[in-house]
Amino acid sequence: MIPVSIGNPHLVVFVPEVSNTILESLGPFLATHSGLSNGANVQLVGPLVGNRLEAAIWERGVGPTSASGTSACAVAVAAIWSKKLDPGAVMIDTIGGSLEVHVNAELEVVLRGPVTEVCTGTLI
Template sequence: LHLPVGEGVLQDPVGVSMGNPHAVFFVPDAESVDLELLGPKLETHPFFPQRTNVEAVHVLPDGALRMRVWERGVGITQACGTGACAALVAAALRGLSGRTAAVILDGGRLDISWREEDGHVLMTGPASVAFTGVLDEQDA
């Protein structure tokens, strides 16, 4: 449950795989974490030869998880479904949460459940169009 990785305020992560790697860091205030600075350092840390996603998570008084994310190969994003799932599993493994919680991201809320009977992690949340466009075949 504890990886020998850290940078600045992000220390002692839980490593979780949701089919892709996640380093979940629990912090007193996710808003104050400088992901622009720390995200790329942790993404490319030698402990993660394939690089990793980085989540900064604050457990709120109501049991919800406030999460900000640095996605590997992308940078800061508004949301990350596998990251939200990883955050809930990491919080439950550390005893910071139950097996069901809301995860609040910059892009909105996701409800995550980690089923005990089969170990599946379920995510529920809204879907919306973020962008539309037309690709000229000559440019493809």
């Protein structure tokens, strides 16, 4: 488990396999763990394939989440900080799509990815 702050708290956990069953089991427990004063968003991250990582996301106070920019950044930083990857471009795949995260040796981050409107509304 690697704690990462991207302006909000994250807990990145590298696992042998990413599954909804594991996310549903570990997500709520880790997101509200007593060792985390304000809780954290949790990312379960599968094995590395080239520079790609698969991640499942549990957002504190929300639950399973299909995609998250800060989660993708946290996963990339954790992979580089833990020396699973060298600094550079990392692709983070989630059920909501893929995001490209560039992380340099100083752990500075640039996020790139598509933006898709998922709903609209009217404020009355």
